[in-house]
Amino acid sequence: EVQLVESGGGLVQPGRSLKLSCAASGFTFSNYYMAWVRQAPKKGLEWVATISTSGSRTYYPDSVKGRFTISRDNAKSSLYLQMNSLKSEDTATYYCARGSVEDWGQGVMVTVSS
Amino acid sequence: DIQVTQSPSSLLASLGERVTITCQTSQSISNNLNWYQQKPGQAPMLLIYYATSLQTGMPSRFSGQYSGRSFTLTITSLEPEDIANYFCLQHYSAPWTFGGGTKLELK
Numbered sequence: 401e402v403q404l405v406e407s408g409g410g411l412v413q414p415g416r417s418l419k420l421s422c423a424a425s426g427f428t429f430s431n432y433y434m435a436w437v438r439q440a441p442k443k444g445l446e447w448v449a450t451i452s453t454s455g456s457r458t459y460y461p462d463s464v465k466g467r468f469t470i471s472r473d474n475a476k477s478s479l480y481l482q483m484n485s486l487k488s489e490d491t492a493t494y495y496c497a498r499g500s501v502e503d504w505g506q507g508v509m510v511t512v513s514s
Numbered sequence: 515d516i517q518v519t520q521s522p523s524s525l526l527a528s529l530g531e532r533v534t535i536t537c538q539t540s541q542s543i544s545n546n547l548n549w550y551q552q553k554p555g556q557a558p559m560l561l562i563y564y565a566t567s568l569q570t571g572m573p574s575r576f577s578g579q580y581s582g583r584s585f586t587l588t589i590t591s592l593e594p595e596d597i598a599n600y601f602c603l604q605h606y607s608a609p610w611t612f613g614g615g616t617k618l619e620l621k
Binding site for chain 2: 459462
């Protein structure tokens with residue numbers, strides 16, 4: 401069974417940084433592209449980042465490009481999202497997702513507020 | 515960027531009714547579109563992948579079709595457990611984009 405478990409969320413002040421982690425199990429992690437998707441409170445979904453199997457290629461929308469960095473550690477079956485220069489509009493539940501968003505974690509809440 | 519227009523944004527339907535939700539993309543994406551169901555307080559769940567393939571374990575009353583840039587999710591006979599929000603996602607090219615969502619409620 402595919403399991404994706406996010407951690408690292410919380411309350412952070414605008415302009416500060418936060419790093420999310422996702423522990424994957426139940427599949428061969430190194431064989432899959434991985435992604436982060438977020439959902440602001442009472443809002444729709446927004447794709448945040450995707451990383452290739454080796455980690456050599458990464459993709460971001462303009463809304464987070466230059467501020468967020470996706471990375472992975474295949475030896476640890478773990479995915480990460482480093483979020484810098486956080487803004488209030490980054491407040492959302494962040495989901496770790498496998499492949500073309502076939503499987504989702506339970507999500508972790510990030511609140512950016514002073 | 516590829517825009518995804520989902521309609522309707524909300525839908526009232528009766529149990530046993532046939533329900534159709536549509537996503538229209540601004541460019542051709544072949545069949546690179548997924549459908550998701552999300553219930554309050556839960557993570558989304560994959561219903562349909564590559565436009566027409568039913569995810570394992572999902573009820574057969576859910577189906578997906580597409581023609582050109584128009585994609586449809588159909589529930590053939592609405593059940594109480596189908597009351598949820600539904601989203602589509604195009605993953606043909608970055609930035610991947612979601613439809614705005616459809617809130618399905620009981621009439």
